[in-house]
Amino acid sequence: MREKTMLTDLYQLTMNAAYFDNDKDEVATFDLFIRKLPEDWGYFIANGIEDAIDYATSVAFKPNEIEYLRGQGLFTNAFLDFLEGFRFTGNIYAVKEGTPVFPNEPIVRVTARRTEAQFLETALLNIINFQTMVATKANRVVNAAGGAAVVDFGLRRAQGEDAAMKGARAAYIGGAVATSNVKAGMEFGIPISGTHAHSFVMSFPTELEAFRAYARTFPNNATLLIDTYDTIEGARNAAIVAKELEAKDGRLGAVRLDSGELADLSVRVRQILDKGGLRYVKIVASNDLNEYKIEELRKRGAKIDGYGVGTEMITAKPVAAISGVYKLVEDTDGAKIKLSAEKQTLPGKKQLFRVTGTDGKYLHDIIALDGEEHEGAPLLEPVVLDGKRVAERRQLSEIRGYALACVERLPDALKVTKAAARLYTIEISSGLQRLVTSLKERYSAKPVLTA
């Protein structure tokens, strides 16, 4: 776990200084949830939970960090002494990493002394917003690709190193089968995949010589990029090299298209390969792909066995960020609600239930108050108790398998490229509904709230 304690908004520290000074450090509960789905998205795959647990259980300021804060001239020595011993000692409930979730559903619920619970906000959002976004985006791309393989090519366009690493992991959880990112391969055990660049072809006098050179080094698994000069001529050159490989018991793996009309080109390239008796040579495609373009390629009859997806999967462009927030829902004074029209919150300590039909498909969810009994499986499970991790550490392959199995059980209408919003029913339990009503009445009666 990287050192993330200082990876926080200053206001977490200024608020905590005021809580400290004003004896407001009693227990409070915060919910992390996402306000709404991006256009066309039907669900989220909650991701980053494992990182979030590691973060919460490792919060601790180092002496040089305390000294930096002292130098800001904002904090009393008493508060800085308090920060020296500051740890997260509370409880966290969360959905399992890889669980499909919907807007307003609690994904993480933190109950702790107010300073501790408040402090987690920034890093939890940084971790969960990004990883949930990429896992979901990747899953959309994988759904659009049908059975074809999707490989993460995003490293060069990722928003920094951490985005490339955690993005590769999230994309894999979302159903990508491999990544081009060697470091992610090593660190997370994700299969790695790679071809060659146009510059490789341009480094030899002719394309054919370049292909021969590459095939000499990789006689059994080369993917040849065939569009440096002309894709059809490139396919013919690849076929020549494939036959030369066969003569030496080698086998060309695939060819890659990276420009032009990919649907049409793939059909023509498939014909060239098939005529050469090279049915086993796969065709993979890249070039600023996303779920919409892949769906269109498939509609147009493209003969493509795999997609390398870069920029738009690793950045979720144009979405770029999802609206995860972290809100106070209860403290020792009772349940809390935020009333502003655009940004209303669901009050109280809650549990999330998911109801499954006899066919194994998810039917609907219920957001309920903690302690209420409901049909369905409770999705929020204890992951940190008294500051200690209690959730077993899961293997990446297990998380991926769980996520993809869950997606199987989602209604098909949610998994299309342009999913309409509100296709899935989220019930608010009667207990929670009563609480909302009573809090609205109570707060509306307060003179301080009138304009």
Added chain:
Amino acid sequence: MREKTMLTDLYQLTMNAAYFDNDKDEVATFDLFIRKLPEDWGYFIANGIEDAIDYATSVAFKPNEIEYLRGQGLFTNAFLDFLEGFRFTGNIYAVKEGTPVFPNEPIVRVTARRTEAQFLETALLNIINFQTMVATKANRVVNAAGGAAVVDFGLRRAQGEDAAMKGARAAYIGGAVATSNVKAGMEFGIPISGTHAHSFVMSFPTELEAFRAYARTFPNNATLLIDTYDTIEGARNAAIVAKELEAKDGRLGAVRLDSGELADLSVRVRQILDKGGLRYVKIVASNDLNEYKIEELRKRGAKIDGYGVGTEMITAKPVAAISGVYKLVEDTDGAKIKLSAEKQTLPGKKQLFRVTGTDGKYLHDIIALDGEEHEGAPLLEPVVLDGKRVAERRQLSEIRGYALACVERLPDALKVTKAAARLYTIEISSGLQRLVTSLKERYSAKPVLTA
């Protein structure tokens, strides 16, 4: 410098294995440039150069990394032995970090043995694409804000930790005055800034009590968030607390608006504060702001002294990624060109000149062949020679000052929120033009290139 050697696409290693096997490791030159401006953008601020230098000069595989690669079953022992001693020993020329640049202009030029030059591609693009994008986006926001302060609030929505850190740095270079990100403040020496959250207000029985508690801890520099229940009532409560502070020789710093019609609300809040003799209390605003919304607020007469800008500045949403690429332009066989219509490159080892008028404003740029003499200042300077950093390490404040001084000298038409493309002239030198023409003729004559 973090360990980034393995932060590479697998294809850099497979290509290098083939270069190694085929004795193709002679000297080659690659250019890093950006293909095109996002819609409405008039220029880029080149950023990430310092990181790029640190990366190139620290490339080295560790034993466990070599073992991981061995385990992939792709590489020969001879190549893995070669990787053990692999270092960057070539030359890099680059523009100074903070320099405004335009599409197709070389930002970084790498000349080295082919394996070394090729290998840098992925990490250089990862570093420079993101940081250039955020520095530019921030500069657009700062331009739109006129003289008002812009503060980076992006940490919770940044695409991971590295994006938050490097994004805060890039935003500062682009003209932001502070960040909420405490770790970025400590690591880079950026001023840090923070207020409090709605949850703070909700943690007290009334808003007034919450404001009093916060002001007690920060009697001289509190910013009070006034929209938890009702912005106008919040302004009145803030005014009460400001007067109470005055009685004890304190001074309220500012109030913050975070929802609703910010222009209208800011005018009404200004009136409340001014009537209370609180002209010194500033008004800051946040809520999914970007350059377009800030421009609109100013047009509508908003009384706002500072903007907290989060999601859209740190992710450059909806742009999310810029089209930086890294292309072979020359090797021992001569200049290289890529001809595909969408993705043409400028061949040869080049220099970039910028011509300044008598008023100090930039007039136009010239992309020329290295060695050509031209009017104007050459912008590509040696930063790494024979694998060693030769560029002096610059302070962040110096880079920021340089970038903002350069932006001053750009034509004003480029600095509007909706800048038309091609407002600035980029000349191709006659020498470079002749080279392009002769290469086009030569390659078009090759039979391998006909469809």
